[in-house]
Amino acid sequence: xxxxEPITQLIASYMKLPGIGQKSATRLAFYTLGMDEEDVTxxxxxxxxxxxxxxxxxxxxxxxxxxxxxxxxxTSRDQTTVLVVEQSKDVMSMENTHEYHxxxxxxHGVLSPLxxxxxxxxxxxxxxxxxxxxxxxxxxxxxxxANSEGEATAMYLARLLKPAGIKVTRxxxxxxxxxxxxxxxxxxxxxxxxxxxxx
Amino acid sequence: MELNxxxxxxxxxxxxxxxxxxxxxxxxxxxxxxxxTNLLEAIYVLxxxxxxxxxxxxxxxxxxxxxxxxxxxxxxxxxxxxxxITFSKKGKKALVNHLEQAKLSQYVGNLNVVxxxxxxxxxxxxxxxxxxxxxxxxxxxxxxxxxxxxxxxxNILRQRNNYLRQLQLQQAHDLVYLDVLTEQLVxxxxxxxxxxxxxxxxxxxxxxxxxxxxxxxxxxxxxxxxSAIKLTELADLTAIKTALTNKFASQKNRELQQGTTLxxxxxxxxxxxxxGQNVQSFGSQGQQRTTALAVKLAEIDLMKIETGEYPVxxxxxxxxxxxxxxxxxxxxxxxxxxxxxxxxxxxSDVARHLIKKPKxxxxxxxxxxxx
Ligand SMILES: Nc1ncnc2c1ncn2[C@@H]1O[C@H](COP(=O)(O)OP(=O)(O)OP(=O)(O)O)[C@@H](O)[C@H]1O
Ligand SMILES: [Mg+2]
Ligand SMILES: [Zn+2]
Numbered sequence: 001x002x003x004x005e006p007i008t009q010l011i012a013s014y015m016k017l018p019g020i021g022q023k024s025a026t027r028l029a030f031y032t033l034g035m036d037e038e039d040v041t042x043x044x045x046x047x048x049x050x051x052x053x054x055x056x057x058x059x060x061x062x063x064x065x066x067x068x069x070x071x072x073x074x075t076s077r078d079q080t081t082v083l084v085v086e087q088s089k090d091v092m093s094m095e096n097t098h099e100y101h102x103x104x105x106x107x108h109g110v111l112s113p114l115x116x117x118x119x120x121x122x123x124x125x126x127x128x129x130x131x132x133x134x135x136x137x138x139x140x141x142x143x144x145x146a147n148s149e150g151e152a153t154a155m156y157l158a159r160l161l162k163p164a165g166i167k168v169t170r171x172x173x174x175x176x177x178x179x180x181x182x183x184x185x186x187x188x189x190x191x192x193x194x195x196x197x198x199x
Numbered sequence: 200m201e202l203n204x205x206x207x208x209x210x211x212x213x214x215x216x217x218x219x220x221x222x223x224x225x226x227x228x229x230x231x232x233x234x235x236t237n238l239l240e241a242i243y244v245l246x247x248x249x250x251x252x253x254x255x256x257x258x259x260x261x262x263x264x265x266x267x268x269x270x271x272x273x274x275x276x277x278x279x280x281x282x283x284i285t286f287s288k289k290g291k292k293a294l295v296n297h298l299e300q301a302k303l304s305q306y307v308g309n310l311n312v313v314x315x316x317x318x319x320x321x322x323x324x325x326x327x328x329x330x331x332x333x334x335x336x337x338x339x340x341x342x343x344x345x346x347x348x349x350x351x352x353x354n355i356l357r358q359r360n361n362y363l364r365q366l367q368l369q370q371a372h373d374l375v376y377l378d379v380l381t382e383q384l385v386x387x388x389x390x391x392x393x394x395x396x397x398x399x400x401x402x403x404x405x406x407x408x409x410x411x412x413x414x415x416x417x418x419x420x421x422x423x424x425x426s427a428i429k430l431t432e433l434a435d436l437t438a439i440k441t442a443l444t445n446k447f448a449s450q451k452n453r454e455l456q457q458g459t460t461l462x463x464x465x466x467x468x469x470x471x472x473x474x475g476q477n478v479q480s481f482g483s484q485g486q487q488r489t490t491a492l493a494v495k496l497a498e499i500d501l502m503k504i505e506t507g508e509y510p511v512x513x514x515x516x517x518x519x520x521x522x523x524x525x526x527x528x529x530x531x532x533x534x535x536x537x538x539x540x541x542x543x544x545x546x547s548d549v550a551r552h553l554i555k556k557p558k559x560x561x562x563x564x565x566x567x568x569x570x
Pocket of ligand 2: 235237515516
């Protein structure tokens with residue numbers, strides 16, 4: 001027997017989300033049917049609003065309601081430092097620390113020819129133009145992930161920016177704060193020793 | 200380390216089985232298709248959570264059942280460690296000391312095994328890729344840094360080959376990014392080469408002694424690492440990096456034309472020389488077999504040197520393939536050193552008399568009795 005069409009449509013929609021297969025989609029669809037009408041309407045409106053009312057900041061590439069975003073508009077922030085991240089949600093993580101007060105640049109990806117992402121496919125050109133236009137920026141901190149693609153992206157940026165006299169740094173790898181040395185995997189330990197600091 | 204006890208439930212052709220082993224040599228004796236290799240496989244699976252014969256875990260579950268369990272008690276230094284692994288439709292669950300491990304990588308390493316099966320002859324007779332895989336797998340087991348570098352290298356190589364192909368087809372043009380990928384390959388590749396150099400030297404030393412012992416001093420085994428850069432002349436990481444960088448520079452145009460990476464440890468090979476001759480081309484079947492065995496046995500000693508403990512040795516159908524002289528020397532070499540499990544359809548009188556207090560298990564249609 002087939003499900004009625006509205007349900008199959010809903011299942012198909014859920015399956016477009018990452019990591020959701022037919023089984024989970026079916027479960028979510030039936031759960032949605034059991035929800036209050038008000039909640040379902042709110043859910044649908046939130047989906048549309050997120051898509052319609054959000055755009056990418058024309059300066060840093062972060063998602064924002066207004067262009068430029070509040071971070072780029074905030075003149076009290078340190079205008080000499082730009083922290084480069086892979087995704088918009090990395091900006092949120094950094095902001096939640098309340099410790100970093102400089103600017104951001106979102107690449108929307110990482111260099112990976114296997115995934116069809118070369119230097120022209122991620123937000124690098126706009127970073128270069130931005131640095132040319134704002135000569136007060138003196139340091140770029142590359143905060144890409146600690147895997148080989150993240151490393152290649154950082155090295156690529158260093159080659160591009162260093163000749164222009166910009167200091168390029170990379171986040172340190174090491175032990176997770178509050179974690180026990182016993183539980184760290186051996187490569188994390190080796191990296192932590194390599195990146196040790198003097199007391 | 201030693202495996203004291205093994206319990207097997209609904210695994211292959213066994214429904215319920217409990218065995219206690221000798222810390223010396225254990226022999227599974229029986230006709231074909233009775234379940235001898237299945238027992239070695241159970242031990243291998245208990246150690247590494249996967250089989251050496253299949254990548255499909257479901258094949259391990261007895262056809263009449265839904266869940267297979269292998270458990271055992273491992274004796275390490277001076278404490279006992281219970282290990283257990285369960286396979287079902289939902290996947291596998293691994294327990295150390297009755298606690299489920301979230302990551303299988305945390306489970307592996309509690310019981311180290313080295314398996315030698317007739318297919319391992321390919322190590323000598325087969326393609327260079329088989330020897331490179333052997334090197335990467337074995338050195339990775341011994342040294343987590345090697346494993347990390349080899350994994351990174353493989354990823355970067357796939358990216359670089361893909362990018363070279365795009366450059367060749369003019370779908371990409373940025374040569375700065377190619378240089379970055381080259382620099383990454385040079386970095387990880389140099390670490391791999393340096394580790395290979397030192398670990399292969401240790402392996403060669405032991406393999407040489409083993410070959411001498413098995414052949415009664417008749418055969419000398421040496422290794423020859425074949426590479427575009429001369430490893431023997433390069434003492435440290437910096438020197439190897441410089442040599443690799445120069446090699447890459449000289450091959451750049453060819454790489455761009457061919458659209459693939461032409462330099463690096465993924466193109467190297469290891470030759471085994473017996474009395475100075477490449478045994479792959481000039482050795483007899485027996486010499487090739489002995490060489491493969493000597494290299495595998497050397498791996499046991501290398502593990503001892505690098506990790507401090509001997510692994511457990513699994514020999515599948517190896518005895519019957521060797522003449523009595525080689526059998527004698529093999530048994531003498533492993534006796535009193537490593538706990539060993541041997542499968543064989545028949546046991547020669549020589550072997551029987553040679554082995555001190557062997558524990559012999561008769562295997563017949565999924566039932567096991569002690570002789
Ligand atoms: N999942 C399974 N359930 C039940 N029986 C199985 C399963 N997988 C394999 N078998 C049986 O196990 C037997 C093979 O066992 P094994 O490979 O251990 O033989 P062996 O004693 O090593 O023989 P040989 O001397 O030929 O190598 C076969 O008879 C096969 O039918
Ligand atoms: Mg067999
Ligand atoms: Zn912005």
